Amino acid sequence: MSAIAAYYNDKSILITGATGFVGKVLMEKLFRTSPDLKVIYILVRPKSGQTLKQRVFSILNSELFSKVREIYPNVGEKIRAIYADLSKDDFGISKEDMEELLSCTNIIFHCAATVRFEDPLKYAVQLNVVATQKLLLMASQMPKLEAFIHLSTAFSNCNLKHIDEVVYPCPGEPKKIINAMEWLDDAIIKEITPKLIGDRPNTYIYSKALGETVVQEEGGKLNIAIVRPSIISSTWQEPFPGWIDNVNGPGELIIATGKGLLQLLTVGPMTVVDLIPVDTVANLILAAGWYTAVHRPKTMLIYHSTSGQLNPCYCKKMALQVMATLEKTPFEKAFRRPCTVFTTNTIAKQFWKAVSHRIPAIIYDFYLRLTGRKPRIVKLMNRTLNAFSKLEYFISQHWEWSINNTEMLMSQMSPEDQRVFNFDVRQLNWLQYIENYVLGLKKHLLKEDMAGIPEAKQHLRRLRNINYIFNTVIFLIAWRLLIARSQMARNVWFFICSLYNL
Ligand SMILES: CCCCCCCCCCCCCCCCCCCCCCCC(=O)SCCNC(=O)CCNC(=O)[C@H](O)C(C)(C)COP(=O)(O)OP(=O)(O)OC[C@H]1O[C@@H](n2cnc3c(N)ncnc32)[C@H](O)[C@@H]1OP(=O)(O)O
Numbered sequence: 137m138s139a140i141a142a143y144y145n146d147k148s149i150l151i152t153g154a155t156g157f158v159g160k161v162l163m164e165k166l167f168r169t170s171p172d173l174k175v176i177y178i179l180v181r182p183k184s185g186q187t188l189k190q191r192v193f194s195i196l197n198s199e200l201f202s203k204v205r206e207i208y209p210n211v212g213e214k215i216r217a218i219y220a221d222l223s224k225d226d227f228g229i230s231k232e233d234m235e236e237l238l239s240c241t242n243i244i245f246h247c248a249a250t251v252r253f254e255d256p257l258k259y260a261v262q263l264n265v266v267a268t269q270k271l272l273l274m275a276s277q278m279p280k281l282e283a284f285i286h287l288s289t290a291f292s293n294c295n296l297k298h299i300d301e302v303v304y305p306c307p308g309e310p311k312k313i314i315n316a317m318e319w320l321d322d323a324i325i326k327e328i329t330p331k332l333i334g335d336r337p338n339t340y341i342y343s344k345a346l347g348e349t350v351v352q353e354e355g356g357k358l359n360i361a362i363v364r365p366s367i368i369s370s371t372w373q374e375p376f377p378g379w380i381d382n383v384n385g386p387g388e389l390i391i392a393t394g395k396g397l398l399q400l401l402t403v404g405p406m407t408v409v410d411l412i413p414v415d416t417v418a419n420l421i422l423a424a425g426w427y428t429a430v431h432r433p434k435t436m437l438i439y440h441s442t443s444g445q446l447n448p449c450y451c452k453k454m455a456l457q458v459m460a461t462l463e464k465t466p467f468e469k470a471f472r473r474p475c476t477v478f479t480t481n482t483i484a485k486q487f488w489k490a491v492s493h494r495i496p497a498i499i500y501d502f503y504l505r506l507t508g509r510k511p512r513i514v515k516l517m518n519r520t521l522n523a524f525s526k527l528e529y530f531i532s533q534h535w536e537w538s539i540n541n542t543e544m545l546m547s548q549m550s551p552e553d554q555r556v557f558n559f560d561v562r563q564l565n566w567l568q569y570i571e572n573y574v575l576g577l578k579k580h581l582l583k584e585d586m587a588g589i590p591e592a593k594q595h596l597r598r599l600r601n602i603n604y605i606f607n608t609v610i611f612l613i614a615w616r617l618l619i620a621r622s623q624m625a626r627n628v629w630f631f632i633c634s635l636y637n638l
């Protein structure tokens with residue numbers, strides 16, 4: 137049997153961010169591989185009108201948990217959802233719940249965070265730094281705690297080109313920053329944010345870097361490890377290929393491409409996009425939890441969960457595979473036919489943004505207005521281009537992450553553990569993976585039925601014909617204007633006509 141799976145049996149595990157992308161996959165894997173675990177405590181807040189119970193119910197009844205439900209129909213009995221809002225003092229956890237957590241927890245997986253790039257700094261610090269600090273304090277009062285695994289991001293030090301498995305100094309001491317966020321006025325914080333974050337691209341990355349410093353400085357005698365994933369994407373293998381339920385990261389760009397909103401990719405041919413499948417991240421987190429608890433390394437280890445060093449995914453190759461998959465299985469109700477221009481030239485980029493993005497959106501909204509419908513494409517286009525400009529940073533540069541600890545961890549695992557908790561990305565076939573990723577976005581996120589593919593293809597054919605007609609009309613108008621104004625154009629026209637005896 138797998139030693140890692142056996143380790144988690146009979147354990148009480150606390151997960152923050154269990155309702156998020158990574159948290160759900162982590163929980164699913166734990167239930168599938170260690171069905172005899174004692175309990176999983178999850179810190180949840182009510183959201184979108186759903187109570188805690190309803191949120192847990194919808195997760196357990198989702199497709200992601202279909203395998204778990206088969207082997208373990210009463211899985212709900214092993215989840216203890218505890219009300220907690222990590223942005224509040226004491227997280228708002230009741231006294232009884234806190235006592236139970238403190239006395240029973242064996243392992244903590246801290247996945248919760250705000251992952252929006254440009255949240256106000258005060259909120260990003262509150263959630264990604266202060267909440268981490270409070271959780272560490274809670275952890276220090278847990279007599280049975282064996283390991284604390286903190287989820288950070290491989291980009292927390294993206295101001296460097298080569299990133300080692302260490303916590304780097306961050307501009308601003310966390311304590312001072314936390315203090316300043318408490319008493320400074322929101323308007324002043326907004327003004328000084330660019331100065332504070334320095335050469336990090338946004339408040340998210342900066343707050344995650346500060347969070348790491350807090351973990352290092354305030355972890356005390358706890359057994360801690362930090363896992364730093366790069367760009368987390370859909371599942372590779374488990375529980376099935378292509379599962380994804382959010383638009384973060386590349387998902388949004390792929391959807392925008394499939395819907396014909398985005399027709400531009402500003403990358404060089406050899407740019408590497410450091411994707412890492414979410415099930416691989418979950419496996420590494422669980423393996424790190426086991427190693428930290430059982431082997432108790434003397435220093436806090438940092439594990440990079442990245443792909444670029446071992447099996448790089450080239451952006452252009454990926455984009456072509458996205459297009460090939462969209463050709464076979466198009467998304468429904470596209471605004472335009474999917475197509476992409478690759479350019480790294482700034483002027484060309486602006487030109488294509490105007491000509492093949494903004495102008496068609498304005499024309500389409502005009503048409504919607506004329507036909508008595510609500511215009512919406514310009515708004516959608518602006519949102520897409522805005523998101524694209526924020527994500528572009530992460531595909532326009534190259535980073536190298538050391539993976540010594542990750543490789544060491546793999547070498548410490550038995551062949552059975554390496555199979556069950558596989559995070560060896562060398563085995564990953566990117567073309568197959570990207571195809572599943574696109575299909576997963578269509579199925580699980582857009583909720584589009586495969587039966588709708590013929591209609592979607594028909595729709596794209598109509599768009600192609602409209603495009604031909606539109607281009608022909610524009611060409612004829614331009615040509616007519618040219619002939620009216622230029623003798624040379626008239627001569628060329630007569631010459632062509634004489635060739636064809638017109
Ligand atoms: C042949 C060629 C083929 C071409 C094919 C091309 C295919 C594409 C291939 C692409 C390959 C390259 C992919 C590379 C992608 C790089 C990804 C980089 C990811 C970096 C990872 C860094 C490490 C991390 O830890 S990140 C953690 C993950 N976090 C995120 O990804 C967050 C990203 N999103 C945001 O921060 C924000 O949403 C932002 C900045 C994009 C926009 O913020 P803003 O405040 O302006 O708007 P919002 O209030 O957030 O939203 C307004 C509106 O939009 C809805 N919405 C929110 N988020 C998204 C989203 N991600 N996508 C779509 N829509 C979104 C939101 O609900 C709001 O809707 P309303 O209706 O207005 O309420």
Ligand SMILES: NC(=O)C1=CN([C@@H]2O[C@H](COP(=O)(O)OP(=O)(O)OC[C@H]3O[C@@H](n4cnc5c(N)ncnc54)[C@H](OP(=O)(O)O)[C@@H]3O)[C@@H](O)[C@H]2O)C=CC1
Pocket residue numbers: 152153154155156157158159179180181182183220221222223224246247248249250251263287288289290344364365366367368369382384385
């Ligand atoms: N996605 C990615 O590409 C990457 C993510 N990471 C890191 O991985 C971790 C998980 O990210 P991911 O799963 O993608 O993020 P999600 O946004 O999907 O999940 C975030 C989780 O945090 C919870 N949370 C946020 N605010 C609060 C709050 N105030 N109180 C209680 N819970 C809260 C959310 O709960 P709720 O459902 O209630 O909102 C949700 O469960 C993060 O630490 C992130 O920094 C690192 C690298 C890349």
